[in-house]
Amino acid sequence: MGLDRPWIAQYGQWLSHAVRGDFGTSWFGGDSVSESLVLKAPVSLSIVVGGLLPAAVLSVVLGVAAAVRRGRLDRVVQATAIVGYAVPSFLMALMLSATLAVQLRWLPATGYVPLADSPSGWLQSITLPAVSLAIGAIAATAQQVRGSVIDVLRQGFVRTLRSRGMSERRVLFRHVLRNAAPPALTVLSLQFISLVGGAVVIEKVFGLPGVGSAAVTATVNGDTPLVMGVVVYLVLIVVAVNLLVDLAYGRLNPKVRVR
């Protein structure tokens, strides 16, 4: 394996293979790292994306409603933010698993069904993990959306638009939301990355064969090639998410477009 060579030489060899898509083989089991990651990534991405998409929709609705209506709904959103901060996603997962899966047997407690095998089985197998990830994300994002909508509502141009007789609905949907969106998008992109981290522990709770559980096993075993492969997978995700967010900024705000 060439472990006697200087680490810089080992790294150089790893890098020259990695750019060609070869991340070596696992020291335990001898599987190809890239193949096993390709196999495991859909599991992790299913629960992360499956958690984030509903979380994004719900938190925008909740955040905007809290900012516009204030009152009781506002206090609920604020309280949820504290709960979401204080209840770690894996604790939420443990509670959901103990009640909904183990006691009531509504949903499977462990295992993953690929989407290609059975769409309904897939949905059932990712529901609880996705929900446990989503709750924390909703709490954090709704709070941010609320804050940025309130900031925009306070600005002078909103008063001007209202004074020109524009309907409240039009002010909100055409002008306020567009201006409040960039900070909310930033939070969502950060949430995506933190959900990828949260998925590591969630996968263990629900016995899902994803990248996270592979990373934990590799960490315990000291399986360096697999750990390196996981890091590359992460870097790719972070870069892709940031690129998407930058493109979305451009769509929302003509001022940041590059000619």
Add this chain to the structure above:
Amino acid sequence: MTQSARRDTRGTLDPAPGTARRRGHPLSRLPHNRVAVVCLVLLALIVAASVFAPLLTSAGPTRSTLDDAFAPPGGGHLLGADSVGRDVLARLLYGGRVSLLGGFIAVAVALLIGVPAGLLAGYYRGRLDAVVSWVASLVMAAPAIMVLLVSIAAIGPDTNATMAMLGLILAPGVFRLVRASVTSMREELYVDAARVSGLGDARIVRRHILPVVQAPTIIQSAQMFGVAVVIQAGIEFLGLGSAGQASWGAMLNEAFANLYTKPSLLVAPGLTIVITVATLGLLANALRDALVASLGATPVPYDGDDTADRLATALPQGADAVLDLVGGDALDTVSTLMSPGCRVLTVADPDTAARFGARPLSRGNRAQPLGELARRVNDQIK
């Protein structure tokens, strides 16, 4: 700047001494905030419970009595026993030590790196700022737990070393916060004023910039502590903490292993984590409220015939400077020259002001050179 500064001070503003808003150091307002007091008491209890664990329970956190496996709460085990007969209460108390020490290490490392880096980068800008900011955004881009896994793979499972690593990951957040505060401070007129009046860099940072950075940093620290407790529990839950120690995360792992036979084992460690972290979060919120209320230098205008009486009651409330100024314009000018948190008592009548040690800044001070005005304000505050 503030409402009171814009209004005409002559006759219309009449704050009774009791209602004049006091704005001092954000922390000085905390005892008035009920949530903050409850949170601080709860935190003190949690700390005391784990520090004095041996006094509160005679049971050992790792001593197992197989006969007591899954013992129900009450009797010999106040909170019951786990699958190998270890006392849940003892594990909870001793586990608190691991969590609190871990949180402390993470926050300390984050502050030790983040605060100096943020002050230097924000104050001196330039190439240093560019490099450090780049490194910070690089570290922030990765999910913390994954970075921790890699570090555990490299240095082995040791809870305290992992928490120090977490501090390293949290440091960019502190750095950005401090840097942002310093950068915005630099643009303020009163920092220019301080420089014009001959204060050195070190003194400007200590007198004008550190006090402003301090409050948000304390808020961030409370929040980071909560994050550290959560992440540490996650690491221990995965079985990647130091071997053989009782911790809240390890207790959750034990509950998870017995999810089908005894799910109630989740309750004690779960509730403890939630209460600890929620307390830290609420404390951070209360601190933030106090901070928002204390932002901005606040002119406390006084006027009228009984000025002398009012001054006598107002001064102990802690005005940092007494100036004989009238009119909104003058107040605005002074406000921008003073760092946030300073209280200025303005008195319309020069004679009264003089009796209370105020030096005349002269009426219609707009005509005065900025440097001269700044020097006088700074003289007053010293």
